[in-house]
Amino acid sequence: MVQATSLPRNDTGIKAVIDILKQRFDERLQTGDSIREQHGHTTTYIVNQKPDAVVFPTSTAEVAEIVKTCATHDVPVIAFGTGTSLEGHVNAPAGGISVDMSQMNQILAVHAEDLDVVVQPGVTREQLNTYLRDQGLFFPIDPGANASLGGMTATRASGTNAVRYGTMKDNVIALEVVMADGEVIRTAQRAKKSSAGYDLTRLMVGSEGTLGLITEITLRLQGIPEAISSARCSFSTVDAACRAVMMTIQYGIPVARIELLDTLSVGAANNYSKLDLPDTPLLLLEFHGSDAGVAEQAETFGAIAEEFGGTDFAATTSTEERNKLWQARHDMYWATHQLRPGAKGISTDVCVPISRLAEAVSGAQDKAAELGLLAPIVGHVGDGNFHALPLIDMDNPDEVAAVEAFVAWLNEYAISLDGTCTGEHGIGQGKKPYLEMELGATTRYMAAVKAALDPQNILNPGKIVTRT
Template identity: 75%
Template structure:
């Protein structure tokens, strides 16, 4: 298990804050070991660093009260959504208070005519889309896990639909947030654009709770397409599949989703989801539009795929068949774990310009093979983003060392190709060493912002920035 760096603890302050919050929130302040460990857990190999207490607010005003108490005593505050982050985002390296926002889970307003809505941070993406369904609307960002929208905003999440609909930063109009001094701010309103002042909305999106706690989100919505067509196609090599993706994007085919599964991932999907797909590299696609438009897009892609040796192509507009394929895609983490029972699954992601996609993916496969690592790969390849899931025997020191070296090598490779060490997982604790490599002197300016807004470093300390920049 990767060691997480511990930060100095304010023992007296923590003890005072826990007492004050207990008197205010009663049973909504929990200090049991199991719940504290749950709120330090992330799906990662970084060791668990539990908070000292977990509190469950019901309103923005209660979040503000919690932060004010913590700020007065200089005690860390860590926002918690559903705990699906992958880089140690919710660990508490200096202890402190985990603010669990799951009970702030109301859809506050839907403005159907303006294609927007206002939600609390604990609303999950699946719950929102269920709520919107009878109004002919949906929220398109789909990271796979049923994450909370507050967590998705804080980590600048993305997902399978990003190639058409963008990421969280493209789909948020404004935020309400509690800042490090407990002040409640609103970063904008419902206008589709604004030139009014600094863009605090996008400053907080992706800040991973290090600058404030998001308590309300105004989201862009989309109309449910008239028609949706899905397609799947197999290729002889990963390189051929990636070349087909590059050509599709360069031709301007408006795909809504285009996902890559390598041979190992297809094998896992067949076993876990009871499918019979050819066990060669696979692309899953989805096209949104009119009845004729969606079919035409699928046919155009089929013609492109033929140029790269496609061996199996099938398109469908049947909802049941589409859902079965996409559910298998979303279950890939659990499916891949079955490839090596007892192994720890370590997921990492990078993103490169689409012109470097084939080269980067192929090099990644070769490197994993050279190191003797089992590393199934999937990706939202329409925007150059892909993931590897390292299946590691954590009791084998050599294997753990090779895995750590592989992750570092992959981050460096993506950066060398003018890409990023993380397309959507975020920095958290796990990728802090690579931020400076990627952005250089810009990181010092991020540190200046952090120090100006949070001089006592109480907001999710130990995340994103190297310690020298606090």
């Protein structure tokens, strides 16, 4: 495992806070080793840094009470959703209290006529869409994992639908947030737009729990489309597939999803999901609209794909067939692990301008081969975002060193192409070294915002920026 930076601990304060919160929350405060380890980070090669206790609030008032207690004793507070983040976001480098939001899981209000919903942070994506289905509405952001909406907001999540519906920053209308001193604020009203002051909603979206703890979220909703069509098309090379993506976006086809699987990923999907796709790079697409509209969109894409040598093009409106394809895409993390049983997958992501996508993906494949890594690639390529998943033996220091070199190279390469070191995973601990490389002096202003809103540095310390 790769060691994460540790920060000074306040053992006296931590003990005092645990004693106070234990009296207040009783069995809803846990200090067992296994639950603490579960609430540290476990999905990358960064070492797990456990909190000292985990508490399960059920209301905003209880979250505020927890934060006030921690502020009084100068103890770190780390918000926890479902633990699916990928860059060490929930590690506790200075110890402290993990605030697990899973019991704050109520859907508070649906305003169907306004196309919005108010939820607590522990509501998951799948829970919300199941609840909304009978009303003809859905929430479109789909990162694959059944993440909590609070976590998705805190990490500015994205996913397969982002090319049409945007990311979390485009779909959060307002937030209720507990600030570092325990005060509760609302960042906006439910109006669809506002020019009222600083946009604190967008400041909190993607702040990874470093500026406040989100306790209520107002989200935009969409109507379930009249018709949905999915399509797939194979290509001889990743370069050809990426160029077809670029032409599709430039042509203005309102595609809802457009996903790339490289040859390794297609093979993994065939084995794991029992598919029979050609063993070449693949694009998966989805179109939303009227019956006539989705048919036209699929037909237009088919013509574009043909220009770039696309083969085995097939489109379907069958719910069963669509679900089978997209479930295979969502299962890619587990499917690719079967390419090398016993290995650990190290997921990393970058995002580049769509015009540089083919260059970036091909370059990533070449670099992985040069370093001797088995690294399948998938991507939400409609917006230039892709993921590499090197599969390595964590007990082999040479392989760990190779994947560290690959991740560093990929981040630097994406930045050199006018891209970003992360399209959706966020910064956490893992991407911190590349944020300053990407934004330079801007990170000093980020640190100044952090210092102003969290002067004690108790909110998820050690993440995104370094306090000076």
